[in-house]
Amino acid sequence: MGVWSWVTNFLQGGRVKNEPERQTDxxxxxxxxxxxxxxxxxxxxRTPANLRLLSESPIPRRAINIIKDGITKLNWSVTAVNEEDxxxxxxxxxxxxxxxxxxxxxxxxxxxxxxxxxDMLVASAGVSEKAKAGDVKHPLRLYPVDAFSIELxxxxxxxxxxxxxxxxxxxxxxxxxxxxxxxIRMNPRSSTPFGLSPLETVWESVTNFITVHRxxxxxxxxxxxxxxxxxxxxxDDVKAFRAFWEYEVKGRGQTxxxxxxxxxxxxxxxxxxxxxxxxxxxxxxxxxxxxFGVSPKKLGxxxxxxxxxxxxxxxxxxxxxxxxxxxxxxxxNNEIIDGFFKMGDVLExxxxxxxSLKELKQKAEIDAMYLDRGxxxxxxxxxxxxxxxxxxxxxxxxxxRGYNVHGINxxxxxxxPGPEVPEDTGKEDKGVPD
Numbered sequence: 248m249g250v251w252s253w254v255t256n257f258l259q260g261g262r263v264k265n266e267p268e269r270q271t272d273x274x275x276x277x278x279x280x281x282x283x284x285x286x287x288x289x290x291x292x293r294t295p296a297n298l299r300l301l302s303e304s305p306i307p308r309r310a311i312n313i314i315k316d317g318i319t320k321l322n323w324s325v326t327a328v329n330e331e332d333x334x335x336x337x338x339x340x341x342x343x344x345x346x347x348x349x350x351x352x353x354x355x356x357x358x359x360x361x362x363x364x365x366d367m368l369v370a371s372a373g374v375s376e377k378a379k380a381g382d383v384k385h386p387l388r389l390y391p392v393d394a395f396s397i398e399l400x401x402x403x404x405x406x407x408x409x410x411x412x413x414x415x416x417x418x419x420x421x422x423x424x425x426x427x428x429x430x431i432r433m434n435p436r437s438s439t440p441f442g443l444s445p446l447e448t449v450w451e452s453v454t455n456f457i458t459v460h461r462x463x464x465x466x467x468x469x470x471x472x473x474x475x476x477x478x479x480x481x482x483d484d485v486k487a488f489r490a491f492w493e494y495e496v497k498g499r500g501q502t503x504x505x506x507x508x509x510x511x512x513x514x515x516x517x518x519x520x521x522x523x524x525x526x527x528x529x530x531x532x533x534x535x536x537x538x539f540g541v542s543p544k545k546l547g548x549x550x551x552x553x554x555x556x557x558x559x560x561x562x563x564x565x566x567x568x569x570x571x572x573x574x575x576x577x578x579x580n581n582e583i584i585d586g587f588f589k590m591g592d593v594l595e596x597x598x599x600x601x602x603s604l605k606e607l608k609q610k611a612e613i614d615a616m617y618l619d620r621g622x623x624x625x626x627x628x629x630x631x632x633x634x635x636x637x638x639x640x641x642x643x644x645x646x647x648r649g650y651n652v653h654g655i656n657x658x659x660x661x662x663x664p665g666p667e668v669p670e671d672t673g674k675e676d677k678g679v680p681d
Contacts, residue, residue, distance in 0.1 A: 295370070295395035298446055301453050302369045306532055307446055309546050310539040315364045317568035318575070319357050322599040323347075325584070328592070336594060342384070343584060343594065350375075350389035360575070362391040363431065367571065368539070370394035371442035373431040376423070377587065387587055389429075397430070399440045407586070429582045431575060449538040452531050540567030572598045621645040 301307055325340045325347070327333045333340075350359040363373030374392040396414050403411040403425065411425040432442030446453070476488060529548060536543040541564045576598055585591025614631070617623040626642030629635070636642045 298369055298444070298450075299395075301450070302365075302446055304453060306535050306546055307449070307453055307539075310445070310535055310541050311365065311368050313541050313545050313564065314368060314539065314568055314571060315361055317564070318364050318572050318598075319360050321572060321601075323597065324599060325594060325596050328595050332593060336590075339588070339590065340594060342386075343588060343596075346385060346387050346389075346583075347579075347596075349385070354391065359389060359391055363575065364571065366391075366394040367431060367433045367442075367574075368444055369446050371433050371444035371447060372397075373575070375429045377427055377429055377582070379587075387583070389583075392428070397428070401440050426586060429578055431578045433571075433574075445539040449535050452534040452538075455531060540564070540570075569600060572600075618646055 302311060325343045327336045327340070348356050350356060354362075359375070363375060365373075367373040370393075372394045374394045374397050376390040376392055378388040378390065380386055380388050392414070396416065398413045398415065400411055400413065403409060407426040408424055410422040412423040412428050412430065414421045414423065433445070434443040436443065474488075476484060532546050532548050533543050536546050536548070542561060545564065576596055579596045580591060584594050584596055588594070614623070614628045618625065618628060624643055624645055626636040629637070629642060
């Protein structure tokens with residue numbers, strides 16, 4: 248089919264609207280509290296109190312803090328998409344950075360971000376209200392909102408000026424447009440408008456862990472043994488022995504000595520670590536670590552950890568942090584830089600991820616190999632590291648062993664040779680001539 252035929256058929260079919268009408272139902276099956284499904288009523292999230300309570304227990308709290316601290320420690324910047332336009336748009340970049348550095352009168356960017364990440368890991372979404380301000384130097388305010396207080400309209404028509412959210416507070420309902428609220432979901436799904444937080448996936452495991460932990464603490468303070476005074480012991484003997492144990496032995500640290508026929512001690516259960524269910528608790532910790540995407544070692548699990556597994560698990564933790572950070576970065580670009588400032592095509596917000604020493608060493612070895620084999624030029628390697636090109640176009644040539652090189656301050660067409668690069672003979676130079 249030619250271009251003209253395609254244009255003819257398109258015009259004959261009528262002009263398509265800017266936002267076409269959807270033919271399918273967004274959420275055809277029941278979801279949420281009371282089984283909401285595509286109704287005109289807002290639908291709340293389930294079990295907020297229980298999830299908040301579980302998030303305050305030691306193991307989930309440690310997992311949440313690892314991810315939250317990892318994200319809030321990242322440096323960030325607002326820059327031009329095209330580096331050549333950076334100077335042109337620098338004043339606007341500075342304006343947007345000032346908005347983010349002080350989202351509202353009481354929060355810094357770190358405090359605002361901590362609350363967003365916390366709710367993403369616990370309530371399945373980080374929520375922030377966007378309010379236009381009259382201050383030219385600070386035209387936008389961002390207010391963190393409890394994600395559990397936000398209800399969703401599942402029949403939202405996709406338009407930014409239509410009501411998509413609602414908040415119920417003190418018996419009142421406040422409807423909010425899509426352009427007035429930033430709603431960052433964790434694990435978005437097609438079956439429900441709500442996200443899925445890591446804490447929700449380990450609800451049962453965390454509950455079991457708390458129960459086992461409490462049971463173990465109770466058992467640690469419970470006597471699991473009884474004393475058998477042997478044959479012929481009368482009730483008076485038992486009474487006398489109980490008084491002897493209570494007043495002469497207990498709390499004194501003395502070794503009791505008794506007499507009688509075949510006395511013995513009977514164990515009512517296991518007296519070692521098995522009675523505390525240590526292995527079961529370790530298993531539950533590993534489940535929590537898996538759900539949050541962090542290393543079990545960071546949750547206090549040190550069994551069966553060596554150098555290789557530790558490095559691999561650290562990489563997994565960093566991947567989790569970077570993934571959530573990219574989700575937040577995408578929403579800031581779409582809803583603040585593009586949605587509010589209308590500069591999504593030319594400006595972008597991005598986190599600056601620090602490279603580990605191990606990754607730097609691997610990158611250096613690969614760059615050296617490409618340079619030695621003439622695959623890359625010095626300027627290409629310097630560009631990857633964010634450095635400027637070498638002067639006099641010295642970085643545009645391919646370096647090969649056995650060829651003369653020029654001094655960095657001399658142009659390439661200078662007939663005077665530079666120092667000669669020795670050929671690689673495969674012999675180790677020990678300072679003794681061949």
